[in-house]
Every structure is written in C-alpha cells, then in structure tokens.
Amino acid sequence: MIAISGLTKRYKDVLAVDDASFEVPTGSVCGLLGRNGAGKTTTFKCMMGFARPQSGEVRFDGELLTPKTFEKLGYAPERPSLYGWMTVANHLELARRSQPSYDDARTRELLATFRLDGRKRVKRLSKGQQTALGLILALSGNPSLLILDEPASGLDPVMQRVVLDILIDAATSGATIMLSSHQIGQIDRAADRVVIMRDGKVVVSGEIDALREASRVVEATFEFVIPDLGSLADEMRVERSGKSVRLHANGRADAVAARCGALGAVGVRVLDRSLEDLFLDAVDDGGTH
Amino acid sequence: MQYVEMLRARRVLTWYCGLLLAVFVIVALSFYSGHTHMSDDRSPDQRLSDLLRICAFGAMIVATCMAPGLNAESSTLAITWTRPAPRAAIAWRYIAVDAVTIVIAYVFTVAVALAFLAMFGAAGHLTFDAAIPSALLNVFGVTLMWYGLVTFVTARMDGRGGLVSGLSWAAFSIVGGLWAAPFPPLLHGLITFLDYFNPLTYFHNVTSSHHAGNDVLNLDPSLLTLIAWCFVAVTLVATVRLWSTREV
Numbered sequence: 001m002i003a004i005s006g007l008t009k010r011y012k013d014v015l016a017v018d019d020a021s022f023e024v025p026t027g028s029v030c031g032l033l034g035r036n037g038a039g040k041t042t043t044f045k046c047m048m049g050f051a052r053p054q055s056g057e058v059r060f061d062g063e064l065l066t067p068k069t070f071e072k073l074g075y076a077p078e079r080p081s082l083y084g085w086m087t088v089a090n091h092l093e094l095a096r097r098s099q100p101s102y103d104d105a106r107t108r109e110l111l112a113t114f115r116l117d118g119r120k121r122v123k124r125l126s127k128g129q130q131t132a133l134g135l136i137l138a139l140s141g142n143p144s145l146l147i148l149d150e151p152a153s154g155l156d157p158v159m160q161r162v163v164l165d166i167l168i169d170a171a172t173s174g175a176t177i178m179l180s181s182h183q184i185g186q187i188d189r190a191a192d193r194v195v196i197m198r199d200g201k202v203v204v205s206g207e208i209d210a211l212r213e214a215s216r217v218v219e220a221t222f223e224f225v226i227p228d229l230g231s232l233a234d235e236m237r238v239e240r241s242g243k244s245v246r247l248h249a250n251g252r253a254d255a256v257a258a259r260c261g262a263l264g265a266v267g268v269r270v271l272d273r274s275l276e277d278l279f280l281d282a283v284d285d286g287g288t289h
Numbered sequence: 290m291q292y293v294e295m296l297r298a299r300r301v302l303t304w305y306c307g308l309l310l311a312v313f314v315i316v317a318l319s320f321y322s323g324h325t326h327m328s329d330d331r332s333p334d335q336r337l338s339d340l341l342r343i344c345a346f347g348a349m350i351v352a353t354c355m356a357p358g359l360n361a362e363s364s365t366l367a368i369t370w371t372r373p374a375p376r377a378a379i380a381w382r383y384i385a386v387d388a389v390t391i392v393i394a395y396v397f398t399v400a401v402a403l404a405f406l407a408m409f410g411a412a413g414h415l416t417f418d419a420a421i422p423s424a425l426l427n428v429f430g431v432t433l434m435w436y437g438l439v440t441f442v443t444a445r446m447d448g449r450g451g452l453v454s455g456l457s458w459a460a461f462s463i464v465g466g467l468w469a470a471p472f473p474p475l476l477h478g479l480i481t482f483l484d485y486f487n488p489l490t491y492f493h494n495v496t497s498s499h500h501a502g503n504d505v506l507n508l509d510p511s512l513l514t515l516i517a518w519c520f521v522a523v524t525l526v527a528t529v530r531l532w533s534t535r536e537v
Contacts, residue, residue, distance in 0.1 A: 048371065050537040070373040081367030083293060090296060098290045098372040137368065 001026045002047075002145065002176055007056035009042050016042040017053070018200035024178050024193060026061075029171045031187030032180040034197035035283050040180045041078055043197070044149050047178075048075055060145055071101055074143035078150045078180075080134040084123035088116050088133055092140070101141040110136045113162060127154035135163060139170070146170065148179040152186055164190045188275045196282040204282045211278055214251035219244060220260035221267040232259060246271075290372050291382035293365075294358050298390040301354045305394055309347070309401050317408055335415050338424040340402055345428040345492065347398030348391050352432045353457060355387040356439035357450025359532050364448060366537050376533035384440070384525060391432060423511065427493060430517035435461070435488040437524030444531035465489045468505055481505060491517040 002024040009017040017039045024030040034040050045051040047058045049065050060069050082091060092111075096102045111118065114132035122130060131154045138146065151167070152160040160183075167190050171177050181187055187194060194211065196204035204211065221244045229238065229245070236256070237248040249256040253270045260268050359380060362369045370376060406412040439457055443450040464483045472480065484490045484505045491506075491513045506513065 045537060048367075050366065050370065052536060067373050067375050070371050073371070075367060075371045077367040081365045083365055083368075085300075086293070086296065094290075094292050094368070097292050098374070100373065 001059075001061055002030075002178060003059045003062075004043070004047070005056055007043065007046055007053050007058065009039075009046050009051055009053045015200050017046065020056070020197070020200070020202045022195045022202055022205040024176055026176050027171060027174050028193050029167060029177045029179070029191040030193040030195060031191035032178060032195050032197065033184065033187060033279050033282075034180075038197040038283070039200040040197055041149055042200075044075075044077075044147055044180070047147060069145075071099070071141070072143050073145040073147070074138035074141060075147045076131075076134045076138040076149065076151055078153070080127075080130040082122045082130055082133060085121065087119055087121050088125070089118035091122070091133060091137060092118070095137050095140045099141040101143075103140060103142045106142060107136060107140045110139060110166075113166075114159065128156060128159060131155055132159065135166075139166070144175050146175055146177040146179075148177065150181055151179050152181065152183070160186065184276045184279055194275065194278075196279055198283050204278065208275060212273055212275070213253075215273045215278055215281070216249055216251075216253035217271045217273065218247045218249050218253055218256045218260060219267075219269045219271055220247070220257075220263075220265035222264060223266050227263050229263070232256065290369070290374055290379045291386045293362075293369075294383045294386040297358055297361075298355065298386055301351060302390060302393060302397075305347070305351055305354070306397050309398065313401050313404060316405070320408060335406070335411065336418045336420070337415050338418050338420040340406075340415065341399065341421065341424045341428060342492075344395060344398040344402050345432060348395035348428065348432045349435055349488075351394035352387075352391050352436040353439060353454045355390050356436045356454050357443055358383050358387055359440055359528065360443035360446055360448065360450025360453075363446065363537075370537075377529050380529040380532050384529070387436065388433065391436065392429075395428070395432075423514065427491070427510070427514045427517070430514050430521060431488045431492040434491065434517045434520040434524070437521050437528065438486065438488065440528040441524040441531070444528045445535045461487045461489050486520075488517065488520075491520075 004023070005021045007017050007020040008015070020039070020043060022030075032040050032043065042051060046053045046056075047065075058065060060073060063069065086094075088111075092107055095107070096104065114129070114136065116125075116129060116133060116136070122133065125133065131151070135148070135151055138148065146167070148167075152163045155163060164186060167177055167179065171190075177190075179187070179190070188208070192208060193206065194204065194208050195202055224243070226240055226243065226245050229247075232238070232247060236250050239246040245260075247256050247260070249270075257268045257270050362383075369379060372379065403412060403415075406415065435457065439450070439454045443453050446453070464480060464487050467480050468477075468484050470480075493510050493513055506516075508516075
C-alpha cells in the first residue's frame with residue numbers, strides 16, 4: 001500500500017505540490033493524471049526521496065522510505081535515467097549486483113519481449129528502447145511496489161500494449177502500482193484507481209468505477225418548457241439548453257432520472273461518462289474547454 | 290553499486306596505461322634504433338623518493354579523471370539512489386574505487402618510470418633513501434586533496450564535473466605561479482589566500498632543501514603533508530554530505 005498524506009513541496013515561490021493526500025491499496029493500479037506542471041513528477045520525486053517536501057509524509061506498506069524499501073520498490077522516471085556509455089548488459093549487471101531480489105530469468109524474459117540487444121550501448125538505443133530498458137530495470141527485482149512516470153512514453157503502440165499487460169499482470173500478482181501518463185486511454189485500460197492533480201492539488205481521487213458512477217449525467221427533454229426543478233436545482237449542477245436540461249446527478253442518476261420523469265420529461269437518458277470526461281472536468285480552469 | 294565507478298575506472302586506466310605504454314614503446318623503439326642517446330653527464334645516484342615524487346603527476350592526472358564520478362551521477366540518480374543502500378555508503382564506495390584506481394595508476398607510472406631507467410641503464414643508480422615513506426605520504430595527500438577539492442566543488446552541480454576537473458589544472462598552476470609575481474600587497478594577499486587551497490602548495494620535495502610550494506606557507510614539510518591530508522578528510526566528508534543530501 002502507498003499512502004501519501006499532506007504532501008507539500010514548494011520551489012521558491014512555486015507551490016508544486018499543495019497538501020496532496022491519497023492512498024493506493026495493495027494490488028491496485030493507480031493512474032496519476034494532470035496537465036503539464038500539475039505536480040505529478042514532483043509528487044513522484046517526493047515519494048522517491050529525490051526532493052524533500054516541506055510537509056507531509058509518504059508511507060510504503062506503512063513504513064517511511066528507507067534504503068531497504070528499494071528492495072521491494074521499483075521506479076522508472078519520466079526520462080530514462082541510464083548511462084549512455086554503458087551497454088544494456090552492463091545495466092543488467094548493475095541491477096544484479098545491487099538488487100538482492102534481482103530475478104535473472106524474469107529480466108531475460110523482459111529483454112526478449114522488448115527485443116533489446118544486450119551488447120548495444122545505451123546511447124545507440126532509440127528513445128523507446130531506452131524507455132523499455134528503464135522499465136526492465138524497474139521490474140528486474142520483481143518489486144511489490146512500482147512507481148512509473150510515463151512508462152510507455154516513446155514506445156510504439158504494440159509495445160505500449162505490452163507494457164500495460166505487464167503492469168496488469170504484476171498487479172494481478174499483488175503488486176501495487178502507481179503510474180502517470182498523458183494518454184488517458186492507457187490509464188483507463190490498466191488502472192482501477194485514479195488521482196487527478198491540478199495546480200499541485202489533488203482534485204479527484206478514488207476508484208475509477210465509483211467516480212464514473214458518481215459522475216453520471218441525467219439528460220431530460222421536456223415538451224414545451226423546462227419546469228421548476230425544485231430541490232434538484234439546489235442539489236446539483238444543472239445545465240439548461242432550450243427544452244433540455246442536463247443534471248450532474250452526483251451518484252444518484254437513477255433517482256434523478258425518476259424525478260425528471262415525474263416532472264413530465266418526454267425523454268430521459270442517463271449518460272455514462274468516460275475517464276477523459278472526468279479528467280477534463282477536473283482540470284477545467286473555467287476557460288480551457 | 291560501485292560497479293558503475295569500477296567500469297569508469299577501467300576505462301580511465303585503460304586509456305592512461307595505454308598512453309603511457311605507447312610513449313614507452315615509441316621511446317624504446319627510438320632508443321634501440323639508435324635515434325636516442327643517453328647523455329654521459331648524468332648524475333650517478335638517483336634517489337627513489339625523487340622518482341616517486343615525479344610520478345605523482347601520473348596519479349594527479351588519473352585523480353582528476355576520476356574526481357567527477359559522483360558528479361557524473363547527477364543525470365542517473367534515479368538509478369543510483371533507488372538501490373537498497375544508504376546514499377552516503379554509495380558515495381564512500383565510489384570514493385574508495387577512485388582511491389584504488391589512483392593507487393593503481395601511480396604504481397603503473399612508477400613501474401613505467403623504472404622501465405625507462407632500466408632501458409637507459411640507469412636503474413642501478415637508484416638508491417633507496419629514508420625519505421620514501423614521507424614522499425609517498427605527501428604524493429597521496431596532495432593527489433587526494435586535489436581529488437577531494439574537485440569532488441567537493443562539483444558535488445551538487447548538474448554535470449560539467451569534467452570541465453571543472455580539467456580547469457582545475459589551469460587554476461592551480463596559474464595561482465601557484467602567480468604567487469612569486471611582484472603584485473601589489475592586496476592582490477598578493479589574495480593570491481596567497483587562494484594558494485592555501487592549492488594542492489600544489491603542499492606538494493614538496495622531501496629530500497630537497499628547496500620546496501616547490503612551502504614558501505607560501507613556510508611550514509615544515511611534514512606539516513604540509515598533514516594539512517593536505519586534513520583537506521582530504523574535510524573535503525571528502527563534505528562531498529559525501531552534499532551529494533547524498535542534494536535534491537533532484
């Protein structure tokens with residue numbers, strides 16, 4: 001389990017992370033979403049001990065980060081952090097020597113999956129291949145906790161799918177995974193939870209299915225004019241357009257739909273919302289879209 | 290974790306020893322083909338401590354090649370710092386690898402120097418003198434002081450450690466050379482102050498009455514060596530502290 005509470009990181013006059021709190025339960029895949037500069041990478045840096053937060057704490061399986069945590073924690077940064085002058089095999093040897101839980105068979109399997117040549121120097125690898133090597137290093141110790149910053153960045157669509165499958169398999173085996181991505185489709189496919197950040201704050205956090213359920217919209221069409229909606233208008237966001245009204249039902253879509261029917265609506269639809277809709281709503285600053 | 294630094298050390302030693310061997314082979318070929326002749330007015334006796342002191346420059350070259358090792362990790366800390374080992378321990382292991390590399394390079398330099406002397410038939414004139422231990426202490430003190438200063442200055446820099454290390458040769462040579470120049474008192478005082486931090490100030494010929502740098506401090510040679518080792522301790526402890534607590 002990963003638990004973050006009250007995390008705040010300020011760089012001079014920039015508040016990069018503002019009192020962020022969320023939890024990722026064991027065996028869960030959590031997507032961290034946000035626009036550029038929302039604080040995702042800084043959050044990861046604070047989690048990994050690369051940056052010292054002004055306040056708050058991060059716990060992995062109930063414990064604060066120590067060197068020993070890295071025996072079970074794998075990390076792949078946004079930009080592959082590799083030695084350009086070393087070969088792929090050198091990197092694996094480094095992992096073997098420094099990681100007590102290094103799994104040679106698993107690493108060779110991943111090497112074959114990503115079709116990496118062990119003799120090649122890293123500076124000769126493409127960006128996607130470097131990303132793949134970074135992932136292999138993060139996974140080489142069969143970690144039970146994985147932090148991945150844009151893990152599929154630079155990979156072709158086939159390899160992106162392979163990476164997501166690997167992550168889903170790891171989570172099925174009990175690993176707790178947190179990953180960021182700008183490709184919401186990847187998060188939607190791999191993650192069961194999501195954290196959305198805006199301007200350093202966590203604005204949405206929870207299970208994707210529950211968030212979707214809570215954000216369903218009821219669209220009601222009336223024959224002549226929209227009647228007085230009574231208490232509905234006070235309880236939720238209402239968008240009126242001609243003879244139609246959209247009500248953001250806050251998890252009570254079925255009840256709201258029934259109320260609209262009772263008010264004389266000639267057509268009532270309950271609209272499911274995609275993760276992308278949730279994201280766009282969450283990061284909407286009032287003028288972007 | 291020191292594996293990366295060991296690979297760096299292997300590269301540096303390969304280049305350094307290869308170049309030294311190449312020079313040796315060229316001189317040997319020239320000597321045996323009759324293009325190089327020994328002068329007959331050479332001194333009959335050569336103190337080994339003098340030779341050890343001259344060879345210090347080989348150790349210094351390798352020290353300045355290895356010194357940016359921790360700095361070079363600035364772009365790969367996501368690997369280095371996610372190993373299950375304390376950061377300070379990682380840094381000390383890097384420094385230990387570098388120290389061993391410097392010693393190996395120094396021993397190799399001495400060996401090549403002895404081979405040169407043997408080739409010219411002068412090896413038999415070498416004499417073991419009592420100053421050898423103090424010469425070795427001074428050589429390694431000064432070399433590691435130089436190494437420590439570079440690692441200290443570059444501990445929190447994002448790259449460019451190699452540049453700083455290279456420029457340190459120019460900086461220390463110039464500051465050391467300027468001390469004897471007839472500058473106004475204020476400027477002379479500033480240069481003297483800078484020379485306190487110049488490893489070459491503490492590098493001296495323990496067998497000679499004239500010391501290369503001790504005019505600046507006007508201290509006993511053994512005290513100069515002691516100060517150099519103090520610099521080593523302080524700069525390395527500070528380097529480890531700075532490097533292991535930096536933010537990325």
